[in-house]
Amino acid sequence: MAKTVPVRCPDCGLGHQFTAPAYPCPCGSTVSAPLVAGSPATRVVRRTWDDEWVTVSCSACGRQDQWPRPELGCQCGAILRVPVRPVTAGTTYDARRDAALYLLAIGFRNVVRAQAPPEAGIDLRGPGLVAQVDSGASPADPRAVECLWLNALHESAVSAFFSLAGYTDEARERADALGVPLFVLDPAGTPRPVNGPAADLDRSHA
Incomplete structure (x- = not known):
């Protein structure tokens, strides 16, 4: 099940509940980016190709793929990038x-x-x-x-x-x-x- 985290807009202060989008893995399972609860969202000011994608690991088969980085549109017009935990967390x-x-x-x-x-x-x-x-x-x-x-x-x-x-x-x-x-x-x-x-x-x- 995709994780839902609270997200607060740094521009207007409005709070949101955000659920990471789910994507289909070739193994048949669904994957979603591992969101980090409690970390502040950042406003998207300038887009670059590398910033648009995040590596996500399927918990069912271990396959890693690139999927769109989670973003949220606030009512004030700001586009917020929601923090994601790195796929290889740990030494x-x-x-x-x-x-x-x-x-x-x-x-x-x-x-x-x-x-x-x-x-x-x-x-x-x-x-x-x-x-x-x-x-x-x-x-x-x-x-x-x-x-x-x-x-x-x-x-x-x-x-x-x-x-x-x-x-x-x-x-x-x-x-x-x-x-x-x-x-x-x-x-x-x-x-x-x-x-x-x-x-x-x-x-x-x-």
Whole structure:
């Protein structure tokens, strides 16, 4: 459901309730820009192409697309730009922390960072568990998925892959074939299952 936030016009002081427009993702879900409640809107004075668009991540599949930046027309005539949270909110440390907290919450024990330097394809581990956390700006590729799967196979462990930027179509296909759970970290840092194995893992440990 799209988020509704209060917006006050900086010109006339009039208050509004603004709901982010929803757009169709190719996966069939709808996406909307993650609005920031409490941050002041800015008046649009001059338009540039780059300012007209914002990157939005689909919470269902992790795909990122460019959509029109949310704007609101006030009765006084001002056009207001509503603040949007960045799609990759968080550092590598934040992403690993959020993934670890999620794994602990669904029932895994003693989830810790892999020893530095991290083993190839493993950022977090626990008894019977290996996980990778990709905080890069590009979607994870099939090679990364296969690397995690091989590590899990070698250790007879459950695997889980977390990504800030989502996954390529090839990576998702490979993960489905290998049974690797894929999660995307949404702008708030909450992991969301994006394939069947991830949904099964979430349910089985809930």
